[in-house]
Amino acid sequence: MSSQAVFVLFNGMAQGMAFFLVAAGLTWVFGILKILNLAHGAFFMLGAYIAYSVGGAWPASIWTFLAVALVAAAAVGVLGYLTDVLVLRRLRNVDYHYALIATFGLMLFCEGVAKAIWGTDYFAVMPPPEVDRAIVVGGSYISVYTLFVIGTGLALYAALEIVMHRTWAGKIMRAVSNDPWMAGTVGINVPLVLMLSVVASFVLAGFAGGVLVPNQALSPHVGASFVLYAFMAVVIGGLGSIRGTFLACILLGIVESANATFMAQYGGIAIYILLAVALVWKPNGLFPAQGTT
Amino acid sequence: MSEASLAAAEGRRSGTETRLGLLCLAVLVVLLFLAPGLVNPGILFVIGMTLIQAVFALSWNLLFGFTGLASFGHAGFFAIGAYFTGAALRYDFHLPFLAVLAVAGLLGALVALAIGVVALKRLTGIFLAVLTVALTEAMAKIIGFSPALGEQDGLGNIPRPVIDLGLFRIDLTHGDDYYRFLVVATVLIVAALWWVVHSRLGRTFRAIREDADRARFVGIDVARYRVISFMISGGTAALAGALSAPLTRIVTLDQVNWLASTQPILNSLLGGFTSFWGPIVGSAAFSTINYFTRGFPGLSEIMVGGILVVVILVAPTGILGLLGKLRRRALGKGGRK
Numbered sequence: 001m002s003s004q005a006v007f008v009l010f011n012g013m014a015q016g017m018a019f020f021l022v023a024a025g026l027t028w029v030f031g032i033l034k035i036l037n038l039a040h041g042a043f044f045m046l047g048a049y050i051a052y053s054v055g056g057a058w059p060a061s062i063w064t065f066l067a068v069a070l071v072a073a074a075a076v077g078v079l080g081y082l083t084d085v086l087v088l089r090r091l092r093n094v095d096y097h098y099a100l101i102a103t104f105g106l107m108l109f110c111e112g113v114a115k116a117i118w119g120t121d122y123f124a125v126m127p128p129p130e131v132d133r134a135i136v137v138g139g140s141y142i143s144v145y146t147l148f149v150i151g152t153g154l155a156l157y158a159a160l161e162i163v164m165h166r167t168w169a170g171k172i173m174r175a176v177s178n179d180p181w182m183a184g185t186v187g188i189n190v191p192l193v194l195m196l197s198v199v200a201s202f203v204l205a206g207f208a209g210g211v212l213v214p215n216q217a218l219s220p221h222v223g224a225s226f227v228l229y230a231f232m233a234v235v236i237g238g239l240g241s242i243r244g245t246f247l248a249c250i251l252l253g254i255v256e257s258a259n260a261t262f263m264a265q266y267g268g269i270a271i272y273i274l275l276a277v278a279l280v281w282k283p284n285g286l287f288p289a290q291g292t293t
Numbered sequence: 294m295s296e297a298s299l300a301a302a303e304g305r306r307s308g309t310e311t312r313l314g315l316l317c318l319a320v321l322v323v324l325l326f327l328a329p330g331l332v333n334p335g336i337l338f339v340i341g342m343t344l345i346q347a348v349f350a351l352s353w354n355l356l357f358g359f360t361g362l363a364s365f366g367h368a369g370f371f372a373i374g375a376y377f378t379g380a381a382l383r384y385d386f387h388l389p390f391l392a393v394l395a396v397a398g399l400l401g402a403l404v405a406l407a408i409g410v411v412a413l414k415r416l417t418g419i420f421l422a423v424l425t426v427a428l429t430e431a432m433a434k435i436i437g438f439s440p441a442l443g444e445q446d447g448l449g450n451i452p453r454p455v456i457d458l459g460l461f462r463i464d465l466t467h468g469d470d471y472y473r474f475l476v477v478a479t480v481l482i483v484a485a486l487w488w489v490v491h492s493r494l495g496r497t498f499r500a501i502r503e504d505a506d507r508a509r510f511v512g513i514d515v516a517r518y519r520v521i522s523f524m525i526s527g528g529t530a531a532l533a534g535a536l537s538a539p540l541t542r543i544v545t546l547d548q549v550n551w552l553a554s555t556q557p558i559l560n561s562l563l564g565g566f567t568s569f570w571g572p573i574v575g576s577a578a579f580s581t582i583n584y585f586t587r588g589f590p591g592l593s594e595i596m597v598g599g600i601l602v603v604v605i606l607v608a609p610t611g612i613l614g615l616l617g618k619l620r621r622r623a624l625g626k627g628g629r630k
Contacts, residue, residue, distance in 0.1 A: 036419050038365075090606055097363045098605050100422055101558055104365065105601025108555060112594030224551060228430055231423045239419065266438060272431040279411055279420065 007140045008258050014146040016253025017153025018212055023230035023245050024156055025204030031240030032177045032197040035091060038103040041227020042110035043079065043202055047072040047209020048218055049118055055210075057125050062148075065128040069210025073203045080202025084195055092194070107223070114220040127214040145214060152211055156204075157246050164242060173197060177240070229256075232271065236278040238285025247286055248278075325476045329469040338540070341472050343580040344479045345537045346560060350572030351486055352529035353557035358566035359490055360522040361502030366425030368553035369432045370401045370527040372544075374534030376436065379448040379544040384441075390454035390465075394478075394535050401531025402524040404428070409520035426551070433549040447545030451538055471539055478536055482529065483573070489525060490569055498522050530557075552594065559597055562604050565611030574612055 026040045055068035087106060091099040126132060127145035134141040164170040175183045176193045184190045216222060233252055237244030252271055259270035278286075324331075328340055349371055356362045374397040380386075381393045388396070412424045436442045443449065453471050456463040465471040489495050497518050500508040509515050538544050547553065556579075557572070564575025582596070608615055 036422070038422075087602060087606065096419070097357070097361075098609065100363060100365070100419070101562065102602050102605040104551075104555060104558070105598040105605065107598065108552065108594045109598030109602065112592060112596075112598060115594065116592065228426065232427060235420060235423045268434050269431065272427055272434075275424070275427055276411055279424065283420070 003140045004261065006137065008261050009254065010137075010140075010142055010146070011261075012254030012257035013250065014150055014253070015256055016250040017150045018215055019226070019229045019233055019252060020153045020246055020249040021149075021156060021208035021212060022205070022226050023233045023249055024160060024242070025201035025208070026227075026230050027234045027237070027240055027242055027245040028160070028204065029198055029201035030234065031242070032173060033088070033092070033194060034240075035088065035096070035099045035103070036231075036234075036239075037088075037201070038100060038227075039083075039106035039110060040201070040205055041223035041230065042107040042114075043076050043083075043205040043223075044209045044212075044226060045114060045220065045223030046079065046110060047076045047206030048213040048222060049114055049209075050075050050206070051210035051213050052123055052125055052218055053118075055125075057123065059126065059128040062128040062130045066211075069207055072210035073207035076206025076209065077199050077203040080199045080205075081195070083202070084198040088198055089195075111220045111223065118220070120220060123218040125213045125218065149212070149215065153249075157242070160242050229271070232275050236275065236282075236285060238287040241285065241287040244285050244287030322476070322480055326473060329472055334468065337469070337472060339580055339584055341475055341540050342537070343576050344475055345533050345540070346556060346580065347573040347576040348479055348482050348536070349530055349533040350557040350560035350564075350576050351483065351569075352526045352533060354561040354566050354572045355486060355490070355498075355529070356522055356526040357558075357561065358568075358571070359495060359502060360498040360519060361505075362421055362519060362523065363558075364425040364523075364526070364554075365422045365551075365558075366427070366429035366554050367526075367530050367557050368549055368551075369425065369429035370404065370530035371534035371537075371553065372429075372432055372436070372549040373401050373404060374398065374531030374536075375538045375544045375548060376442055376448065376534075377531075378535040378538040379451045380442065382451050382454055382539065383448065390456050393454075394532060397535035398528040398532040401534075402528035404531075405524045405527030406520065408527075409523045426554070429549055429551075429554060433546055436546060436549065443544075445546060447543055447547075449543040451542045451544065453539045453542070465539070475536055475540060482532060486529065487569060494518075494521070552597070555597060555601070559601055561611075562609070563600065563611055565613030565615075567610050568613045568617075571611055571613045578612060 022041065022044050026037060029040075030036055051068050051072040054071050055064065059065040059068065083106065087102060088099075091102055127143075127148075131144040131148045134143050136142070162170075164174065172183075172188055172193060175186075176188060176190055176197075180190050180194075183193075212226075229249075229252055233245050233248040236251070237246070237248035252274065255270050255274050256268070260267045263270070325340070325344075329337055332340070349367070352370075353364060353367050356364055377397045377400055378393055381388060381396075382390075386393070408421075408424060408428060412421050437444055453466045453468075455465060456474075463470075463474070465474050490498075497508075497513055500511075500513060501515050501518055505515050534548070537548075560575035560579050561572040562575065563578055564573065565571035604611065610617070
């Protein structure tokens with residue numbers, strides 16, 4: 001029993017952190033732009049493909065692996081800049097429905113591009129050799145790569161909290177998020193801040209793609225399967241709140257993992273029940289962000 | 294979406310134009326009814342699917358264009374109708390076919406009610422967006438676990454129904470006969486939706502779309518009418534799905550995913566969501582595009598996604614919006630916004 005509980009908690013934490021790596025950029029850009037970027041998962045998927053193309057299926061060491069993830073992050077950041085100039089910038093002052101539908105279209109477009117470039121075959125990427133092994137904790141085998149994912153997720157959360165609440169840049173971003181007009185009148189270059197936020201969000205998506213690519217088989221659908229969890233986490237956590245999203249990701253991960261362990265024949269159903277319960281119980285999310293209604 | 298284009302799309306036409314429009318519509322319906330004798334079976338199937346997509350798109354647009362809510366998982370409702378009808382015909386539920394259709398629509402409306410109770414109380418569209426997407430994904434999961442629904446392989450070999458009206462029987466087992474039934478059903482559903490949109494109920498929906506706060510101020514129970522709109526929309530989408538099952542004779546999980554949910558959005562926006570007829574025009578236009586580009590598989594996402602983004606950015610009122618603009622310019626009635 002106890003080893004099973006350890007297994008469920010550990011696996012849930014690992015999945016939760018994987019969700020968080022994807023959801024971080026999503027909630028970040030929502031907090032500042034008030035646009036829910038439905039294409040976020042597609043750019044995560046492009047990041048994973050770019051990492052595969054640059055680094056190959058057998059990364060030489062953990063350092064080349066991380067370097068490849070950073071290359072993917074930079075490449076997706078460039079794509080993010082282009083997307084911002086071509087699409088997102090034009091959506092800032094229109095009804096949010098149009099923004100949702102346009103980013104939905106963008107998502108399909110990216111999936112189509114991935115199919116055209118890489119085909120529909122599945123690819124597999126191995127974890128780097130340093131973490132490609134298992135250790136025994138409390139009677140169950142635990143993969144070191146999942147420990148690495150958990151560590152990366154926690155580090156990312158800490159970094160985002162520090163940037164948002166302890167730095168000058170975070171202060172500027174929160175000012176723009178709360179009231180762009182007022183921020184502009186006190187001399188902040190609002191368009192630049194918005195553009196940099198969008199690029200930062202895409203960089204996070206690309207980085208998540210690079211780090212998580214050994215986690216699953218790589219296919220054009222990997223974005224859609226991941227981003228749904230990310231959306232649910234963002235909605236449960238409170239739109240735009242990094243802390244809420246972080247906790248919601250852990251919750252989702254543990255529920256999903258318990259579901260897979262104890263009711264394997266109905267795997268993947270419990271999180272939808274969790275979503276419904278969370279929306280009825282706390283419709284504004286666990287940590288409603290300021291300035292969002 | 295200037296006021297002018299909205300007004301132009303929603304009426305204020307002269308009597309002759311209305312009569313001309315009705316005449317075109319009547320000719321179109323007669324042509325559709327005679328189509329089995331005019332075109333080959335392949336094209337007939339495409340026309341039948343277009344009719345179903347048109348009903349599906351109309352159901353989505355009742356929500357978006359007339360009530361101001363966007364569903365991103367409408368394929369879930371479509372699948373409810375399609376799978377229920379498929380199962381009812383294949384396992385012979387001993388229900389008359391018309392009752393099967395009614396139950397399918399009712400099921401869709403009930404699921405919409407359940408979602409409405411969860412989400413519509415405090416509805417920023419983002420909650421509804423995530424919830425409707427989640428509904429569709431959850432449904433796909435449940436179907437994937439159900440051996441009776443064919444799991445991953447889909448539900449095949451669905452027989453076409455025979456309608457027994459007591460006095461006489463209508464045999465729809467032949468494809469052409471079912472197609473004619475489909476035309477009649479589509480016309481009836483479109484007429485019903487037209488009536489809803491132009492009734493007091495439809496005006497209430499539009500008041501909510503224009504300004505929910507003001508609608509509340511004049512005494513409209515906004516949450517309640519949003520749920521009603523969502524139920525009509527979900528029920529109609531399920532009905533579209535129910536009509537599709539005997540036509541295609543197979544129901545698969547391909548109809549329960551994001552791409553399937555985009556189809557009504559795309560058709561409505563392409564045709565013009567500010568007009569009642571927009572989704573129908575969009576469905577016809579899209580089927581035509583699809584028919585002529587069918588040799589290039591894999592590019593469908595690029596096409597669909599690209600068209601969607603371009604339409605939103607360049608021509609948010611769609612084909613009918615553009616035509617309306619041209620018409621006003623031709624008549625010299627202030628083509629500028």
